[in-house]
Amino acid sequence: MKRRHAWLSSAVLVLALVADGRASADSAQIVIGSKAFTESVILGEMAAHLARAAGHGAQHQRQLGGTRVLWSALLAGEIDIYPEYTGTLRQEILVNEGLRNDSALNAALAARGLRMSMALGFNNTYAIGVKARLAKQLGLRTISDLRQHPQLVLGFGSEFMERADGWPGLRQRYLLPQQNVRGLDHDLAYRGIEAGTLHVTDLYATDAEIAYYDLQALEDDLSYFPVYDAVMLYRADLEQRAPKVVAMLSQLAGKIDAAAMARMNARVKLDHEPESTVAAALVKQTLGLDVSARSESAWQRFWRHTAEHLALVAVSLSAAIAIAIPLGIVAVRQPRLGQLILAGAGIVQTIPSLALFVFLIPLLGIGGPPAVVALFLYSLLPIVRNTHAGLCDIPAPIRESAEALGLPRGARLRLIELPLSARTILAGIKTSAVINVGTATLAALIGAGGYGQPILTGIRLDDTALILQGAVPAAALALLAQGLFGLAERRLVPRGLRITSTSAR
Amino acid sequence: MLELIDVAKHYGTTPALSPARLTIAGGRTTVLIGPSGCGKSTLLRLIAGLVEADQGTIRVDGEVLTPVNINNMRHRMGYVIQEGGLFPHLTVQRNVDLMARYLGWSATRIEARTAELAELVQLQPSLLRRFPAELSGGQRQRVSLMRALMLDPELLLLDEPLGALDPIIRYELQQELRAIFARLTKTVVMVTHDIAEAAFFGHTLVLMRDGRIIQQGSVRDLARSPAEPFVEQFINAQREPARQLGEALS
Numbered sequence: 001m002k003r004r005h006a007w008l009s010s011a012v013l014v015l016a017l018v019a020d021g022r023a024s025a026d027s028a029q030i031v032i033g034s035k036a037f038t039e040s041v042i043l044g045e046m047a048a049h050l051a052r053a054a055g056h057g058a059q060h061q062r063q064l065g066g067t068r069v070l071w072s073a074l075l076a077g078e079i080d081i082y083p084e085y086t087g088t089l090r091q092e093i094l095v096n097e098g099l100r101n102d103s104a105l106n107a108a109l110a111a112r113g114l115r116m117s118m119a120l121g122f123n124n125t126y127a128i129g130v131k132a133r134l135a136k137q138l139g140l141r142t143i144s145d146l147r148q149h150p151q152l153v154l155g156f157g158s159e160f161m162e163r164a165d166g167w168p169g170l171r172q173r174y175l176l177p178q179q180n181v182r183g184l185d186h187d188l189a190y191r192g193i194e195a196g197t198l199h200v201t202d203l204y205a206t207d208a209e210i211a212y213y214d215l216q217a218l219e220d221d222l223s224y225f226p227v228y229d230a231v232m233l234y235r236a237d238l239e240q241r242a243p244k245v246v247a248m249l250s251q252l253a254g255k256i257d258a259a260a261m262a263r264m265n266a267r268v269k270l271d272h273e274p275e276s277t278v279a280a281a282l283v284k285q286t287l288g289l290d291v292s293a294r295s296e297s298a299w300q301r302f303w304r305h306t307a308e309h310l311a312l313v314a315v316s317l318s319a320a321i322a323i324a325i326p327l328g329i330v331a332v333r334q335p336r337l338g339q340l341i342l343a344g345a346g347i348v349q350t351i352p353s354l355a356l357f358v359f360l361i362p363l364l365g366i367g368g369p370p371a372v373v374a375l376f377l378y379s380l381l382p383i384v385r386n387t388h389a390g391l392c393d394i395p396a397p398i399r400e401s402a403e404a405l406g407l408p409r410g411a412r413l414r415l416i417e418l419p420l421s422a423r424t425i426l427a428g429i430k431t432s433a434v435i436n437v438g439t440a441t442l443a444a445l446i447g448a449g450g451y452g453q454p455i456l457t458g459i460r461l462d463d464t465a466l467i468l469q470g471a472v473p474a475a476a477l478a479l480l481a482q483g484l485f486g487l488a489e490r491r492l493v494p495r496g497l498r499i500t501s502t503s504a505r
Numbered sequence: 506m507l508e509l510i511d512v513a514k515h516y517g518t519t520p521a522l523s524p525a526r527l528t529i530a531g532g533r534t535t536v537l538i539g540p541s542g543c544g545k546s547t548l549l550r551l552i553a554g555l556v557e558a559d560q561g562t563i564r565v566d567g568e569v570l571t572p573v574n575i576n577n578m579r580h581r582m583g584y585v586i587q588e589g590g591l592f593p594h595l596t597v598q599r600n601v602d603l604m605a606r607y608l609g610w611s612a613t614r615i616e617a618r619t620a621e622l623a624e625l626v627q628l629q630p631s632l633l634r635r636f637p638a639e640l641s642g643g644q645r646q647r648v649s650l651m652r653a654l655m656l657d658p659e660l661l662l663l664d665e666p667l668g669a670l671d672p673i674i675r676y677e678l679q680q681e682l683r684a685i686f687a688r689l690t691k692t693v694v695m696v697t698h699d700i701a702e703a704a705f706f707g708h709t710l711v712l713m714r715d716g717r718i719i720q721q722g723s724v725r726d727l728a729r730s731p732a733e734p735f736v737e738q739f740i741n742a743q744r745e746p747a748r749q750l751g752e753a754l755s
Contacts, residue, residue, distance in 0.1 A: 497593055
């Protein structure tokens with residue numbers, strides 16, 4: 001009994017230590033977040049340059065997985081600044097408050113301890129785009145014109161598909177008849193358009209791809225789309241902690257027009273310039289500040305991602321092993337409780353990872369801790385199930401022989417039952433390790449880094465080489481983990497179990 | 506030595522053992538016999554504490570078996586089952602001395618006792634380093650007996666110990682086993698369904714049917730004054746093949 005408690009409490013301690021790591025960030029350090037698209041990353045880089053120019057340490061959590069993640073992180077104080085759009089704030093995040101104008105919006109933000117900078121100068125509203133050639137062919141000029149062509153295939157970014165101010169509202173306002181409507185990653189939508197499998201998609205007014213893919217934005221003749229002025233959203237306490245940074249942010253007001261933003265987007269997405277360089281150039285041009293673009297070499301980046309990924313996997317997997325094996329043992333001894341344990345671990349497995357991440361942000365912030373907890377939860381099921389199966393599969397005569405010898409229960413478990421189920425338990429751990437390594441690539445969505453980072457960037461920049469820089473090492477790591485536990489199997493599975501029955505006489 | 510007072514056991518609603526009274530004398534071999542499902546194994550498993558009785562008490566040397574003292578009482582019993590029940594992940598040596606090590610016996614004491622037992626059951630000492638999968642069926646049963654005898658228990662419980670062996674090895678082991686029992690003068694309770702084996706080993710036979718004890722006595726008593734027609738039927742059913750074999754050979 002004591003032994004089991006010791007196991008549990010040490011695992012909890014490990015998790016607590018990891019969770020505590022984030023609290024040590026000092027107040028001079030400014031954390032900037034950005035969404036998972038290029039424009040947001042450039043604006044985030046820009047804010048990071050300004051913070052450094054003002055003499056602060058700056059950390060940029062780039063391409064976090066969606067508005068909800070950033071908003072929760074900002075409220076929780078996990079990040080200090082992130083680029084946002086007034087339309088998103090009014091129509092999406094604070095939609096229940098019915099904010100009519102920017103001053104109402106400012107008041108609503110102030111009530112939450114947040115501030116919004118003056119508009120940066122461009123309105124990155126949604127637009128509806130089609131191939132210019134198709135537009136000409138069908139005579140499409142306005143969104144209303146789409147009503148005449150119900151056969152068109154529509155593909156929208158997942159966020160546009162879901163949000164109240166996206167597709168559902170658009171369909172209602174324009175009474176669009178199209179039935180074939182898909183939600184997919186925004187960057188994949190462009191490829192669909194190019195390949196001809198999609199005809200209509202949502203665009204942002206500053207998208208680099210408009211020219212690249214030869215698209216035409218249809219006129220919003222019923223003024224459906226709200227204004228999406230780009231602003232910097234920041235925590236009110238920044239005014240005390242970093243007044244110079246706040247002053248610099250306000251100096252950016254009106255300095256970036258849609259054309260300038262589209263050009264910067266194109267430099268990053270099409271010319272493959274680093275965001276940091278592009279942002280530094282703009283800071284120099286608009287504020288006359290000389291900031292140096294920071295860049296890591298490809299190897300530095302690779303090692304950082306490797307270290308991050310390994311840390312995520314090692315901590316979450318060891319905690320899962322430490323907890324799941326005792327849970328499996330309990331499940332065998334208390335069959336009713338066991339049903340609950342197995343059902344619980346099964347249900348956890350069905351929660352989509354991004355949903356779990358977002359759920360954990362208010363509790364654990366962004367970055368490593370929520371990622372570790374989520375990975376830990378996903379790793380439980382295979383180990384619990386295999387421990388349970390391994391122990392249940394021990395033949396009754398062997399179990400009873402141990403009992404008839406007069407060995408107490410704990411000794412039977414340690415000397416007989418666990419060694420006999422070692423192989424099954426290790427198989428469960430191997431499965432968990434592979435799932436864990438794979439799922440850890442999604443941790444980049446909440447700023448935990450790892451091999452998911454180049455994958456996300458690669459998808460965003462439509463850069464297959466970059467995607468492979470994350471995908472290949474992740475696959476190699478999964479194989480490596482499996483190999484290591486294969487070696488462990490040789491040590492842990494008793495030799496007597498690896499002998500196939502021979503007849504000695 | 507061993508007393509069962511009104512002991513009964515049900516599995517669900519089917520009675521495995523109706524309330525039974527049985528006294529087993531010390532230093533002798535008692536054989537529980539009867540057709541499959543008669544409750545003879547259940548009776549043995551009740552004594553070893555592997556199943557818990559619904560009612561009644563079991564006394565070993567005057568001491569009542571309880572869930573609290575069962576592990577200590579088990580140290581005073583040796584238990585051997587049909588397939589040996591050896592732990593496949595442990596060597597023969599570790600199988601035999603597992604409990605003694607757990608109780609903290611010294612290495613010299615373990616070594617001496619193992620050697621003594623190996624000699625008793627005629628197991629080559631070189632086999633001690635092997636794993637159960639590397640032994641023949643007969644060797645496994647010898648090892649299983651060593652394991653049961655390691656702590657020098659007063660009571661030896663055997664559940665069809667020779668049931669899984671081929672006839673020649675079975676015959677050999679029967680001879681050896683009887684010699685061992687005679688030498689050790691322990692209380693032995695053995696389960697079998699083979700009347701010839703029962704007659705060969707048992708000072709006393711306990712014939713069972715449908716969870717009840719039908720008759721208790723020497724094989725001669727059972728044959729001469731059967732308590733029920735079933736007793737005669739059971740003995741004759743197994744006597745007939747032997748008679749036919751004798752006829753064919755003459």
